[in-house]
Amino acid sequence: MASGFTWDFIVGHLNYWMFIVLMMTGFYIVVARGNLVKKIAGLNIFQTSVFMLYISIGKVTGGTAPIFPADMNIDPETVYSNPVPHVLILTAIVVGVATTALGLALIVRIREEYDTIEEDVILEAERKIAAKENRAYGDAMGGRA
């Protein structure tokens, strides 16, 4: 489809490359990091990359900010950027903030209960609880809890 990976193509889509890099960085942090706060930070980067994608979509070459002059004297020659993606992304930013806040609040509660925010320590603690449940309830059914 793309007319080969010419220099113009690569440079012309710089913001899209950055979107992919940011997205994968965030995604990698979410998957690879054991610290819950770092996971949330990674998730945030992941979501932020999408903002970049949307803003890039809204850009019209040579377009200016989509604000009409106060006297409504609109020059038909003026090219405006597409404002819709900007508005959409405002909503997505709000969603992202809410998700981050909720994630951090959950981490506070996890810290209170487990006394740690490291995933492997939490998993170990949960394994112990499960093993205890197995001993208490699992025998009767000959299965695993």
Added chain:
Amino acid sequence: MSAGSATATLTLAQHLPVLQVVVPLLAAPLCVLLGSRKLVWPLAFIASAITFLIATLLLMKVLDGSVISYHIGGWAPPLGIEYRIDAANAFVLFLVSGISTIVLLYAREYVAAIIPPASQLLFYACFLLCLTGLLGVAATGDAFNTFVFLEISSLSTYVLIAMGAGRDKRALTAAFDYLIMGTIGATFFVIGIGLLYMATGTLNMADLSDRISDMGDNRTVRAAFAFIVVGMGLKVAIYPLHLWLPNAYTHAPSVVTAFLAATATKVAIYVLMRFMFSVFQPGFVFETYTLEFVILPFAILAMFAASIVAVFQTNLKRMLAYSSIAQIGYMLLGISFITKTGLTAAIIHLFNHGITKGALFMAVGAYVLRTGNSFLDRLEGLGKAMPWTSAAFVIGGLSLIGVPGTAGFISKWVLITAAIEKGWWLVAVLIVASSLLAVIYIWKVIEVLYMREVPDGAHHQEVPGSMLVPIWILALSSIYFGFDTSLTMSAANTAADSLLSGF
């Protein structure tokens, strides 16, 4: 039906599509502002009952195949946000609001007993917000609006799950895991919508559908399709993307589990169907391949793998959670046939499984309330001590297996018909075989309930009537819809028609 003209005076009836979403949205903050634990339950219940009434009215209006298009703020689509009610989403709205009303009936005693008093107001507020989100996702005809409502429902779901922490601290990590996976799913979904907007320049689903079919094969559209399927797949808990589900369902308060199991995954499946069949036409070759070579094998894998895992569980709630993953497999199987009968089967199973699982999880909640947890050996002999709850559980279990005379039978019947229609005999055999696995795990529970002696010193009472009534409403309706299929079949048929006809 159009509300577009600014001069036209609008009656209340014309505003039904948006009132559906606005009523619980406004009631949610009221729950907190009211500040009274006595008044909060009636408020939440009335709000939910109103949405159920509206959903019923809407369903009656669109059962003949007509479409209601509501323009938010009078802005005409494709620029404005459109709420578009046809048989497919009216049926989903009917299920969601109905289950929510019944679950709220059950919630009064349960929440008073399980949720700490300080959080009870917030519980109802989150519950209504979750309901708002789910109804919004189903009602809207705007792709980005779907994402916003999806996140409203998801964020409140995470909170609701975490409220199980008073009983088991693992609810917190379950909620956190779900938050991570749910957010990744939603972000994938929004990337997909962004790519669609990039290719078509519109967000209205009907408009998207037209422009995509005009465009032919296009790599951006393909990428959008992949992102949307994977993103929604996380919310649906399609087999390899289901990892959040067992812990979330097990550790959440049972009332939340009953609500989520019966509605949240179902709404996500509806969105998947809407995008696969209406927005992207089935003629889109890439989609046909995806359905046949990705969704179909995973659906069959889910039917078996999740059922087998369910057989070996000793925690009843976790067993039913795995069973949910298997049942989602049946719905996806129906979708992957890409025929009208297959789609009908998916929609009817979506409804029947919703009421069945709702009844089962509410019965489990009753056991949890009396015995402290849901491990099977805690339930020994409860068939005699809690006869009503246990009888309802058995009915739900039979419907889950698909015994003739229950709702579950009807959906599996249609599904097998669809498989045979396609000439896929092996798939039809596999559907029956995996149903037999459900016999094993449900029988395990029945054996514990009825054929074991009550352990010494255990003395359990039946739960109060206000909890039994909602359990029995769902148990009886899973029998009723097994005999009288006129409503479900005609709704599912019309829904499949309107999904397949695009817009």
